[in-house]
Amino acid sequence: MSCERYDDLIDDYVDGTRAADRPGDARLAAFESHLAGCARCQALVADFTSIREAASALDEHVPPTRLWAQIAGALEEKPRAFSVWIPLAVAASLALVLAGSAWLALRQSPTGDAAQQVTATPDETSVPPAEAQYEQAIAGLQQLADERNAVLDPATRAVLQRNLAAIDRAIDESRAALADEPSSAVAQDSLLDALDTKVALLQDTVALAAEDVNQ
Amino acid sequence: MIRALRPLVAALAFITIALPAAAQNEVTERFSKTSHLDQDGTFDLTNVYGTIVLTGGTGRDVTIEAVKRVQRPNANAARALLRMIDIQVVEGTNRIEVRTVVPRPRNFPGSVDYTVTLPADARVTVRTVSGNIRATNINGELLKSVSGDIEIIDGSADDVVTASTVSGNIAVRGLKGRTTQLTTVTGNVRVDDLQADRLAIRAVNGNIEYAGDLSRSGRYEFVTHSGDIRLMLSGTTGFEVQGNSLSGTVRSDFPITRRSAPGAEGGGGGVTPRGLRGSFGDASAMLVLRAFSGNISVSRR
Secondary structure (H helix, E strand, C coil): CHHHHHHHHHHHHHCCCCHHHCCCCHHHHHHHHHHCCCHHHHHHHHHHHHHHHHHHCCCCCCCCHHHHHHHHHHHHHCCCCCCCCHHHHHHHHHHHHHHHHHHHHHHHCHHHHHHHHHCHHHHHHCHHHHHHHHHHHHHHHHHHHHHHHHHCCHHHHHHHHHHHHHHHHHHHHHHHHHHHCCCCHHHHHHHHHHHHHHHHHHHHHHHHHHHHHHC | CHHHHHHHHHHHHHHHHHCCCCCCEEEEEEEEEEEECCCCCEEEEECCECCEEEEEECCCEEEEEEEEEEEECCHHHHHHHHHCCEEEEEEECCEEEEEEECCCCCCCCEEEEEEEEEECCCEEEEEECECCEEEECCCEEEEEECCCCEEEECCEEEEEEEEEECCCCEEEECCEEEEEEEEECCCCEEEECCEEEEEEEEECCCCEEEEECCCCCCEEEEEECCCCEEEEECCCCCEEEEEEECCCCEEECCCCECCCCCCCCCCCCEECCCEEEEEECCCCEEEEEEECCCCEEEEEC
16 A cells, blocks of 8 residues: 555656755655665666666658658648647657556456565565655754744644644554554555645645745 | 735725624726647646636647636725735746735735646646646646645546645545545545546544545555545455554455455454455455544445
8 A cells, every 4th residue: 555655656756856956855855765675666667667668769760751641641731630740649658658558458357456465574664764755844843944934924823733733642542553553554644644745734724924024 | 016905905904804704895807818738738827816627628628718707895905905915827838837926925815716628648746835726637646735725636647646735625636647645634535437547635633534446456555544445346346455453443345355464454464453464366456555543434335
């Protein structure tokens, strides 16, 4: 289950985005730490990397002149029916379909499930470093928020504080559940979800306060 | 200018807030501007307090109608405060930025309600502190509010649609989009008749409700900590599902076929009181449902 939360980061990771280049990105850091111990995500990254490399190695195919002549003829007959972007759009669609099929095939294949189960133990051990990354980010953001949120109006500050308290309760409950059952994937995911939400809310608080100061 | 007015604003705010709220005088001032956006133009609106209504249309004009509003017991003070609300419109290359500027202190006793019509293909970004946002038939959107509700109706988005609120509710109806992301902390989220390849909904204390069909190959993620997750599906599209609640209950009206090996969390397949894992029909859509203490139900619509 922990794998699902990182699916949206895999594209960027394959494109070369790393946590070392983005110090404030706690999710990316958490993903890298998760990736080190998860065969399922490693397989996904390897697969996408191979698709990316294969796509970049493709020869450029220039359509023969006669094809363009035929297209031009069709354009003259139906001026709004075609566009010069159609070949590109078709190629892009094919690439998307291929990539999507690979994604789905891997996601739905028995080996994908097996890989996830095989890595259940290392996956669980990835939570503490991810949590530490979040805590570090939260500490920095909390300090900034405390310094700056005095400029916000009292009603907005109260809403933010009430919601931060709700997130903190979720964090505490998740930690308590993990203390009872350290291998619970739901508790692990809930903890990381709550930490992620807290980072986002603190970022919004700091941005809101900065905007107010700049007015 | 604004800095020089601060003592006056502070004095006015103090006097007006200190007076009883019973005899309120509301003063308003209208603002109107028409502009133009070409195909795929960008429209940004930043407000502080007040409602925002956006409607996409077929024309290329952007009409901005706004009402500045101040309610105070002292009419003269209200008028003085009203004059300090500034609506700034900056027009760039195929881009329009609208911004409400109010002087500090930020608990300024005024608001601005916006009604905007604009081309349906415009890429829209709206941010507000307190106030509801309603967007109808808009293409790409980023809607963000601290304490207001967000409502998205219809629209056909090529781009990502993102709506985020801290304590407000989010409602989405009839949207067609590739990717939709909805987040709230303590609000509820309700989605009806969405057509999207990807949907991600996250809440902490809020409930999540989804009613409609699923897209083939669509991927749907519903996560809440203590709220409930209720899916009401037509059942015309099959799905693979991974659902878990740590202390809530899990149930499905759909027969879920076991896929994974026994021993996995969530009962290892099929439906258990805490887990839902397997597939229904052709398994062409993917559902991830996660609650910590909330209940999860997947029922027929």
